[in-house]
Amino acid sequence: MSREMVVRIGLLGFGTIGSSVYRLIEKEHDNILDGTGVDLQVVKVLEQDSRKIPQDAAPGVFTADFSEIADDPSIDIVVEVIGGTDWAYTFLDEAMRKGKNVVTANKQLLASKGRALFDLARDLRRHLRFEASVAGAIPIIKVMRESMIAAELHTVYGIVNGTTNYILTRMYNGEGDYPEILAKAQELGYAEAEPTADVGGGDAAAKMAILGSIAFHSRVTLSDVAYEGIQDVSQEDVRYAKDLGFVVKLIGAARLVDGRVSVRVYPALLPQEHPLAAISGSHNAVFLQGESIGEIMLMGPGAGGVPTATAVVSDIVSIANTKDVGFLQSCSCYRSLDFYPADEMESAFFIKVNVEDRSGVLAQIAAVFGTHGVSVASLIQKGQGDEAELVLITHPTKEKNFFAAIEQVRRLPSCKNEPMTLRVL
Amino acid sequence: MSREMVVRIGLLGFGTIGSSVYRLIEKEHDNILDGTGVDLQVVKVLEQDSRKIPQDAAPGVFTADFSEIADDPSIDIVVEVIGGTDWAYTFLDEAMRKGKNVVTANKQLLASKGRALFDLARDLRRHLRFEASVAGAIPIIKVMRESMIAAELHTVYGIVNGTTNYILTRMYNGEGDYPEILAKAQELGYAEAEPTADVGGGDAAAKMAILGSIAFHSRVTLSDVAYEGIQDVSQEDVRYAKDLGFVVKLIGAARLVDGRVSVRVYPALLPQEHPLAAISGSHNAVFLQGESIGEIMLMGPGAGGVPTATAVVSDIVSIANTKDVGFLQSCSCYRSLDFYPADEMESAFFIKVNVEDRSGVLAQIAAVFGTHGVSVASLIQKGQGDEAELVLITHPTKEKNFFAAIEQVRRLPSCKNEPMTLRVL
Numbered sequence A, B: 001m002s003r004e005m006v007v008r009i010g011l012l013g014f015g016t017i018g019s020s021v022y023r024l025i026e027k028e029h030d031n032i033l034d035g036t037g038v039d040l041q042v043v044k045v046l047e048q049d050s051r052k053i054p055q056d057a058a059p060g061v062f063t064a065d066f067s068e069i070a071d072d073p074s075i076d077i078v079v080e081v082i083g084g085t086d087w088a089y090t091f092l093d094e095a096m097r098k099g100k101n102v103v104t105a106n107k108q109l110l111a112s113k114g115r116a117l118f119d120l121a122r123d124l125r126r127h128l129r130f131e132a133s134v135a136g137a138i139p140i141i142k143v144m145r146e147s148m149i150a151a152e153l154h155t156v157y158g159i160v161n162g163t164t165n166y167i168l169t170r171m172y173n174g175e176g177d178y179p180e181i182l183a184k185a186q187e188l189g190y191a192e193a194e195p196t197a198d199v200g201g202g203d204a205a206a207k208m209a210i211l212g213s214i215a216f217h218s219r220v221t222l223s224d225v226a227y228e229g230i231q232d233v234s235q236e237d238v239r240y241a242k243d244l245g246f247v248v249k250l251i252g253a254a255r256l257v258d259g260r261v262s263v264r265v266y267p268a269l270l271p272q273e274h275p276l277a278a279i280s281g282s283h284n285a286v287f288l289q290g291e292s293i294g295e296i297m298l299m300g301p302g303a304g305g306v307p308t309a310t311a312v313v314s315d316i317v318s319i320a321n322t323k324d325v326g327f328l329q330s331c332s333c334y335r336s337l338d339f340y341p342a343d344e345m346e347s348a349f350f351i352k353v354n355v356e357d358r359s360g361v362l363a364q365i366a367a368v369f370g371t372h373g374v375s376v377a378s379l380i381q382k383g384q385g386d387e388a389e390l391v392l393i394t395h396p397t398k399e400k401n402f403f404a405a406i407e408q409v410r411r412l413p414s415c416k417n418e419p420m421t422l423r424v425l
Helices: A016-036 A089-098 A107-124 A140-147 A162-172 A178-188 A202-216 A235-243 A304-321 A361-373 A399-410 B016-036 B087-097 B109-124 B140-147 B162-172 B178-188 B204-216 B236-243 B303-321 B360-371 B398-409
Strands: A005-014 A039-048 A077-080 A102-103 A154-159 A245-259 A260-271 A283-290 A296-299 A345-354 A375-384 A387-394 A420-424 B005-014 B038-046 B077-080 B101-102 B151-159 B244-259 B260-271 B284-290 B294-301 B345-355 B378-384 B388-396 B420-424
Touching: A005 A016, A005 A089, A005 A304, A016 A304, A039 A304, A077 A089, A077 A304, A089 A102, A089 A107, A102 A107, A102 A245, A102 A304, A107 A202, A107 A399, A140 A202, A140 A296, A140 B109, A140 B140, A140 B303, A154 A202, A162 A178, A162 A235, A162 A283, A202 A245, A235 A245, A235 A345, A235 A420, A245 B005, A245 B244, A304 A375, A304 B140, A345 A361, A345 A399, A345 B360, A361 A375, A361 A387, A361 A399, A361 B398, B005 B087, B005 B303, B005 B360, B016 B038, B016 B303, B038 B303, B077 B303, B087 B101, B087 B109, B101 B109, B101 B303, B109 B204, B140 B204, B151 B204, B162 B178, B162 B244, B162 B284, B236 B244, B236 B345, B236 B420, B345 B360, B345 B398, B360 B378, B360 B388, B360 B398
Parallel strands: A005 A039, A005 A077, A077 A102, A260 A420, B005 B038, B005 B077, B077 B101, B260 B420
Antiparallel strands: A154 A245, A154 A283, A245 A260, A283 A296, A296 B294, A345 A387, A345 A420, A375 A387, B151 B244, B151 B284, B244 B260, B284 B294, B345 B388, B345 B420, B378 B388
């Protein structure tokens, strides 16, 4: 290395990720210095909970007072890993105003208040980096921002929530039904005691808002993302899907359609040959399609303190090595696109419904579908006493037509339960 | 964007990749300017073959004289996509000496003469970028150099040759034997008329030399890589492997073992659940393992003019946005590690051999294996008249012990043909 560059870091939060960042920088300090010329020094750590302060901490490093970091002119970069959207926002705002570049792992913050933070970063010419906010150790932000420059991305599919992928993988393997596997996942620490953000799709939605913003250079906030979770997916649905050659995954889908953006999260059937179908357990993956690149997929650990810390560290070193020309500093949203109406989107669907087991019922349902322009690609019918269970896969159709057809099917006297519907990717 | 930066490019070569770079910059010029503030201008193109010059080329852009590029002080970046290791070397050397940063897609050049070029780049403080040299559009170089900074990589497995992966995928699907599928691949343009570099493993070896150098920060040249091709893999081998739950792939394996480096290329059996097993057709993929990251995989198109051009363009923009601190400028090999002797490496093996079909023969072979400390994990035996075909998978063992055992097996009078052996990953 020709020249060493000391980078002094203020770390906000010493939970799972914060302590991993601290330890990783300690452990890899010399390798990073040898490899990049950057001499990383964590000089201050903000942590309110004094029980978390490690015994080997040098005196004066840990503080409960943010101003000790904000007002220390020797600190170059502030790393925010406290989570939440209130204090985190206040701290990042103040840090940038006081001359610091910032790194955050906070997806909820970026997906809800990203615009204000990115605007501030642009105005003040600060770096705002966020590799760790989506998909943990997978460097999807860097790849999309720096390597997909000429890719003309039009589609981003993500398996960006490890908890739901773990649950769905176990359901696919026939290891139990949803409530049972969720309980096991909670026991093993793969799911939170309050699992709603994960199983309900909100966590994935925040991440997809970030990925959608980067992919299409147009701001997507959490409130722009329609999302559904996996709570209503049964082991039986998963098994039927498997019989038909599909895997059920919680999919984030960001698409550019006719110059408009659509970002959604829902459980969906994927053909078993799809690269995302092979992503099992708590792994994350992001699948990119673009005119110039065809398709590219990245997969890896989507969570965990140490893997996520590697993303934070790469952001820090990246800031130290980037010229101040605007591009990698802050926001990549240089345009403002409209959103595509959800019910105008096209999708194929999986339907499971119980009907009276008598002749003519199938014809009746087929007629309803036909009226709405929905055509059936494959069908399983199983007798069960007086009732038959129908499982259908449709060809792609406008969603509003499909749901109009389903509304009519559910009102048929021969329809015996609430039809279960899932999209097919 | 706060400020625009004009980047003037001299392009060496107007073949498949060169013309794709030219067209991609033309097509994406405004998007790149909006997204990055970089105003890309291809001002000179070196091409000896005047028939390749497009009719819409502006006068004075195409030249057959390299000095028009080297001696033009307004050119910032020289992009080398002519291939070969002689002129390409001379041109890159001269371009750097004349003040230009350089981008190359030339794996053979880097794997054979990389050290001299990287040393020159370091001494002159020039950027030497090479994203397109390995795995086409997959941004594996950027990810390894910039995102895996704290990953402590110890293993890199690559499917980095699309031709062989295409052939092996078709063999796996039972579409024919090796010569037949190779002929079809040649017909369809998936394989060269002279396919040796691809099917013999040399192309993959050059790429793995590059990936190994980056992963372990220690120079690996092509001559350090032991490589084998897929010419001797039969449809029957692939079918037996499939029956045992494996997929056969041409694998590049770069490993750091006890502080020493091993880089090799060979056809190997992968468990069907391995993420690399799902990489089909002409796709490439690189699978990274490291202490801090667990495992990460990238997959995508490994070749093709336009996908490869996206990698070249991202290199150009990356140069325009990187501070001159040494780290991303040139070589990442800051240490010099020894190589691990191949025959000391451990591997599991697949063996297929014909033997006399009489009692005692299996015991004889098992005894030979036992003497050399090779233990059998699974076995298929099929009678065929006077002969039986044995297919075995061993547990991992030192390769020299395994090959000593095989040498002894082949000399047994009951052994009827040359044993076929393949490694198991």
